[in-house]
Amino acid sequence: MRSEIVFRIRRQDGPQEPSYVQEFRLNYRPNLNIIACLQEIARHPVDASGKATSPPVWDCSCLEEVCGACTMLVNGVPRQSCSTLIDSLPSGPIELAPLTKFPVVRDLMVDRKPMFEALKQIHGWIPIDGTHDLGPGPRRPSDQARISYVFSRCMTCGCCMEACPNYDGKDPSQFIGPAPLGQTHYFNTNPIGAMNAGERLDAVMGRNGLTGCGNAQNCVEVCPKEIPLTDAIAQLNRQANRHWLTTLFGR
Amino acid sequence: MALTERQYFALRRLHSLSGVFPIGVFLAEHFFTNSFALHGAESYNAKVEFLTSLPYLYLIEGLGIFLPILFHLVVGVIIFREARFNNRSLNYRQNAMFALQRISGVVLIFFIAYHLAATRFGAYFGYDTSDLFALMSDKLQNPFVVAFYVIGVCSASYHLGNGLWGFAIHWGLLTGRRAQQRWSWAALALAVALAVTGLNSLLAFRPLGLEPILLFDKSASHVHAVAPAAEAGLPEMQDAHGHGAEGGEHR
Ligand code: HEM
Ligand code: SF4
Ligand code: SF4
Ligand code: FES
Numbered sequence: 390m391r392s393e394i395v396f397r398i399r400r401q402d403g404p405q406e407p408s409y410v411q412e413f414r415l416n417y418r419p420n421l422n423i424i425a426c427l428q429e430i431a432r433h434p435v436d437a438s439g440k441a442t443s444p445p446v447w448d449c450s451c452l453e454e455v456c457g458a459c460t461m462l463v464n465g466v467p468r469q470s471c472s473t474l475i476d477s478l479p480s481g482p483i484e485l486a487p488l489t490k491f492p493v494v495r496d497l498m499v500d501r502k503p504m505f506e507a508l509k510q511i512h513g514w515i516p517i518d519g520t521h522d523l524g525p526g527p528r529r530p531s532d533q534a535r536i537s538y539v540f541s542r543c544m545t546c547g548c549c550m551e552a553c554p555n556y557d558g559k560d561p562s563q564f565i566g567p568a569p570l571g572q573t574h575y576f577n578t579n580p581i582g583a584m585n586a587g588e589r590l591d592a593v594m595g596r597n598g599l600t601g602c603g604n605a606q607n608c609v610e611v612c613p614k615e616i617p618l619t620d621a622i623a624q625l626n627r628q629a630n631r632h633w634l635t636t637l638f639g640r
Numbered sequence: 641m642a643l644t645e646r647q648y649f650a651l652r653r654l655h656s657l658s659g660v661f662p663i664g665v666f667l668a669e670h671f672f673t674n675s676f677a678l679h680g681a682e683s684y685n686a687k688v689e690f691l692t693s694l695p696y697l698y699l700i701e702g703l704g705i706f707l708p709i710l711f712h713l714v715v716g717v718i719i720f721r722e723a724r725f726n727n728r729s730l731n732y733r734q735n736a737m738f739a740l741q742r743i744s745g746v747v748l749i750f751f752i753a754y755h756l757a758a759t760r761f762g763a764y765f766g767y768d769t770s771d772l773f774a775l776m777s778d779k780l781q782n783p784f785v786v787a788f789y790v791i792g793v794c795s796a797s798y799h800l801g802n803g804l805w806g807f808a809i810h811w812g813l814l815t816g817r818r819a820q821q822r823w824s825w826a827a828l829a830l831a832v833a834l835a836v837t838g839l840n841s842l843l844a845f846r847p848l849g850l851e852p853i854l855l856f857d858k859s860a861s862h863v864h865a866v867a868p869a870a871e872a873g874l875p876e877m878q879d880a881h882g883h884g885a886e887g888g889e890h891r
Contacts, residue, residue, distance in 0.1 A: 465728070465729030552726070554724050554725055554735070554738060564722070594645065594649050595645030595649070596643075596645055596648045598645075600649055600653070603722075603738055604734070604738060604810075606732070606734035606735070606738075607732060607734070610732045610734075617817060619817060619820065623815035623816075623820070624812065624815050625812075626809065627811075627813075627815060628812070629812075631812075
């Protein structure tokens with residue numbers, strides 16, 4: 390049992406500033422999550438040596454693991470700081486750090502915009518607006534809808550991107566990463582979304598697409614929403630290969 | 641490089657294909673042919689002679705083996721450089737296999753280079769390649785060479801075994817997580833079988849005076865008409881191990 394909680398927080402004063410680690414100590418109370426601790430530290434921003442400092446900066450919104458904003462590295466593993474309970478962590482010091490594959494805004498806050506750009510690349514929406522009513526959409530079997538629902542839970546938190554050894558983050562011409570591939574599969578298996586399936590498949594058959602995945606399967610291990618990303622990637626591989634082989638010599 | 645998006649896709653799929661066909665098929669054939677060494681120098685050298693007497697030899701070797709390996713190797717190094725290993729913080733089985741796939745590939749660069757220089761192109765390096773069995777068993781009296789061969793054989797076996805796992809996903813043959821996990825164990829079992837076959841054929845050259853295991857052989861009586869180590873020009877070792885050796889039934 391811990392009597393106090395020790396945090397080692399990797400901080401950074403601005404996007405271009407060097408990073409440094411600061412230690413903070415709190416009295417132990419049961420049932421704390423990491424955000425609650427960060428709030429307490431921010432109220433009394435004094436580090437472990439007794440020196441007054443600036444309050445650490447982090448991002449959060451929903452506080453119930455549905456928005457993804459509070460994602461950070463907890464002891465080196467990407468996860469949501471709102472749903473990570475102190476009591477579930479081993480008793481040593483707790484290391485907090487910003488995600489490494491997204492640009493740091495300040496301290497623990499990163500800019501996950503590359504994931505938004507990736508969703509634009511894969512056509513991550515269903516175009517239904519037009520000049521006239523198209524009538525009701527097709528019905529779908531409930532087992533398909535169930536699988537689809539799982540993919541719909543993606544909150545672009547970036548855990549899978551952070552964990553993927555082939556996702557670089559800095560260079561968008563490299564691998565696009567697991568989350569957008571999961572969403573490609575999601576929109577392509579929707580009966581209305583399927584009308585643009587070819588477009589989305591094309592979008593992930595380029596240099597930064599599917600071929601960048603090396604099957605480390607870290608993405609499924611860390612996804613807090615248990616999205617079967619590797620199933621999606623393999624399904625897309627199957628479709629992409631068929632598309633490639635059947636158009637090998639032109640159409 | 642001025643590859644179009646689609647050409648890059650093709651490049652990566654050809655890399656995947658080349659690992660299995662022809663390189664993987666060749667590796668399996670190579671380990672099997674080497675197993676003829678279990679039947680002694682004469683049997684082994686006869687096989688080597690048969691292979692070197694094949695019509696269109698240079699074409700088969702060049703287009704069927706050397707060029708694919710060179711291609712797979714160059715693209716493999718590019719893929720290797722894309723990875724940012726994170727095995728320490730994300731200690732998952734598949735992540736370890738991912739790293740090992742890349743590391744074994746790099747080990748193979750050095751091993752294949754050495755192996756080719758010492759055997760197929762040995763003549764250019766001043767070795768007598770007319771009696772490959774003698775050349776091999778002579779080299780394998782050096783413990784460092786033995787260690788290097790053991791590492792090389794194990795690397796190649798793992799790389800092909802686990803490679804078949806990645807192949808199944810890259811080609812969309814297995815899309816479900818459970819199926820992928822089952823195939824992963826099967827692929828590892830295949831790697832072990834390959835490694836045992838490869839290592840046993842190493843033993844056939846009597847490295848450091850060790851003996852191979854003769855399993856599932858039709859009969860042992862015809863096997864060593866001449867004491868193998870004597871053929872290899874190592875009479876003392878033969879004396880030390882020929883008598884009273886276990887498994888005397890194959891003498
Ligand atoms: C004995 C020689 C070799 C054999 C039999 C072999 C076989 C294979 C196979 C079957 C795959 C799986 C393909 C896939 O993932 O779809 C593979 C992947 C790979 N090989 Fe090799 N390979 C050999 C040598 C090499 C060498 C010398 C390198 C150099 C670094 C290398 C690097 C790689 C890499 C990085 C991958 C992973 C590709 C990916 O995940 O996309 N291989 N190899
Ligand atoms: S399976 Fe592919 S996408 Fe998922 S972590 Fe591994 S390399 Fe990245
Ligand atoms: S797939 Fe999972 S880990 Fe990846 S961004 Fe979506 S919710 Fe997060
Ligand atoms: S604050 Fe929304 S997921 Fe943690």
